[in-house]
Amino acid sequence: MRMGKKLREPNPEDELGKHSHIIRISDCDINQNRLASMKRRTLESPRLLNNSSGRSSCSIFRVPQRFIEMNGRVYEPNVVSIGPYHRGKPHLRMIEEHKWRFLGSLLSRTQSKGLTLEDYVRDAKRLEPKARECYSETISLDSDEFAEMVVLDSCFIIEICRIVGKLVPADPDDPILSTFWLFTFLLRDFLRFENQLPFFVLQSLFDLSKMPEEEEEYKTGGGHSPSLAMLALLFFNHATLDRPHEVIERFRNYQPKHLLDLLRSTYTELAQEEPRKGKPTTHVIETVTKLRLAGISFKERKSSDNFLDVNFRNGVLEMPAITIDDFTSSFFANCVAFEQCHKHCSNQITSYATLLDCLINTYKDVEFLCDAKIIENYFGTEGEVARFFNNLGKETAFDVEKSYLSNLFGEVNDYYRNGWHVQWASFKYTYFDTPWSFISAVAAVILLVLTVIQTFYSAYPYVFEPKKQGN
Template identity: 55%
Template sequence: MSDNPIEEEHVVSINWEINKAQLEMMQQKISQPPRLLSESAGRSSCCIFRVPQSFINVHGRSYEPQIVSIGPYHRGKDNVKMIEEHKWRFLGNLLKRTEEKGLNLEDYLKAIQPYEMKARECYSEVIVFDRDEFVEMLVLDGCFIIELFRKIGGVIPIEKDDPLITMSWIYPFFLRDLIRLENQIPFFILQFLFDLTNIQQHEEYQYSSTPSLSKLALTFFNYTLQRPNEVLEKYVNLESKHLLDFLRSSYILALDDENPKHRRNNASTHVIQCISKLRRAGIKLRPSKEETFLAIRFNNNGFIEMPTITIDDFMSSFLINCVAYEQCHVDCSKHMTTYATFLDCLVNTQKDVEYLCDCNIFENYFGTDFEIATFINNLGKDVMFDIDECYLLELFIKVNGYYKSSWHVHWASFKYTYFSSPWSFISALAALVLLVLSILQTLYTILGYVHPPP
């Protein structure tokens, strides 16, 4: 063995034979761009994501379509084949109307082709479809959604025996599937196809005076959301990234200008306690009437005022997918994430849910109080949340300040302990009477000793 370590290293390197096949394979991997999370995923133009596995582990199939596939991620799966056949029927019905005005299927495909690359960049995963297949998917899925909105919105007549409309079990699945993050096509594709097909047809259709795409979309979802018409009218021209972002944006934009602006706080800011602990400090909840459930306030009288929210299958799916979208998109506000974190703070157990239901904050169409508590606690798992940048920062600061105020805590704790129920009040009153009688007896005894009777 050589005393020179450099010579020894040189000998070892000469004796080690490089596997050329392995080297070539490594070079190929280096030159290949990422496919499952493409480079476009880091751009603001990317808005349709494969949901991270950590979220799927918590929420299961909440991100996958149940009966209708929109976009490339779940195309061709067995559970969506039934509606896939009806997409072609919807497209055929649309073509029957537009062909009379000189607009045929070839025109649709040619019109979408220039937007192919822009649409591909909206997906976080590399789309393996070739140009023709990808453009076909955009036209088929886009026209299906538009026709569905037009039928539900009363713009075009519904066929008497159309099973997608007459079978009541299908519509709730459409509502949920169309707002799943992995089940989207870009909104600009929908808008382009809508404008392309929104031409004057037969007099009974009156296409030239139909509502906007945004109005039809709001009407479609409002059968379950039940928002007032005057609220919907504010967003008839709303545009966004896709349908999930569209519906999400309509709630965020409804926050009025008086809502406190978030600001950085020099001191450390903490999330609030659960509602059971807040109640012991004299903080209570009461419902308020607002255009959006995101509008939450805290007044100086110790009340958190928040709008009633109906928790059902649709709203739970909507919140889950909104949080995932905000976590994935690089240029997106975190309003829904903040709201989910706020609910997670308030709710620790099913007793907290019971109190929120009693206060008319929650309308429960989801399940038991325990199931709602589990859902809310899972909603904030594995979520990145910056409290100093959230829209509820001022509320967190005020609630924590009130909670830490000593006289509030002591007085509220006294009331909660002794006056929260009739039996506790009776027990406290009995104890007080007994204490007064004991004091009087002691006084009489002392007076009898100091001033004995003659």
């Protein structure tokens, strides 16, 4: 009988060698309460930047702290809180009291339609889950508090827009609308990125509160009553970035993310965008001063009222005129913040701000753009305008290859690198930029010609006369 091989007992050390990735941890004391807390934290959703922030539905973010450090309080409301982020702040309490007055006026007007406050609250609660998803930060308000905030803030905006749009009679002594500085701050605060309500919430409560006589009055005139989008744009037309009637009419049925996105879209949706020809060679262009030295000139583009419609052709950079003041600076800063946070929108305002950041380095660049009628400055000194655009361009993620100005950046740089253009432009700038430099250049040329003639006649007897004698 043949005997098989004897099997030896497995050695634990051999097993450890086979599975060398197993780590043996020595016994030690563990705080069980801390361990339980850690386990709970792994199951909790982030609150300051929640899990839904990357979705297209999320469009109202906290502005990154670095932007606030660079641009100051341009993102923070001055007189009115809209939405949850700045709700309850002491310096906004004055308008908070007036919101209830505007809500009371709306309720007294729509009660003949059979609507009560309960109907508005019910509509707000119906939209609550969808509305909460629009905020990047988890809102700590309970359902009743959230609905109250939505009704109060939405009806305030709707009533302001209706009064300004003349759908509702205005009280000439209204302390909100008759105080110029307050009205000016409202224009800016309604466009703060952190100070937004989802537009579909405003639209729903606007439709609910619409009275039959509003439509009838316009039908007798052969038209239709303005939509909420139109009324909001008419309201913002009291600022410097006013939109033509045909643009407002075109956006009658537009459904933006919020009011900031509405005004922004009237520029971005209508901007002329050409197909990209290829990858640009650089992500920046030179300043106004350097481009002028290279022979590039700047001209106001009068054929467009959209500041985004920048064009470069035959060495001429054409830019529509833009007014820079407290309103437009706030609008630019909040649009850039929106485009940086919401990945599901274009980067056209960021592209334009980057263009100005490249063109402007010192007050002299701003001064020239003002002289060329491209910038109308009501913001402050030329140095302050330069600082604003330089700060606005910092810390922003910008990919020129995805920019609507991609072709322009490439064409400007190709022209700038052309040696003949640079040398000829430098010559003109040096000798023909001012009358005195021109006179000096002409005098130098005349002196040079006279010197050549004198040299010729001085050398003539020595060069040509001996030949005559030899003949």
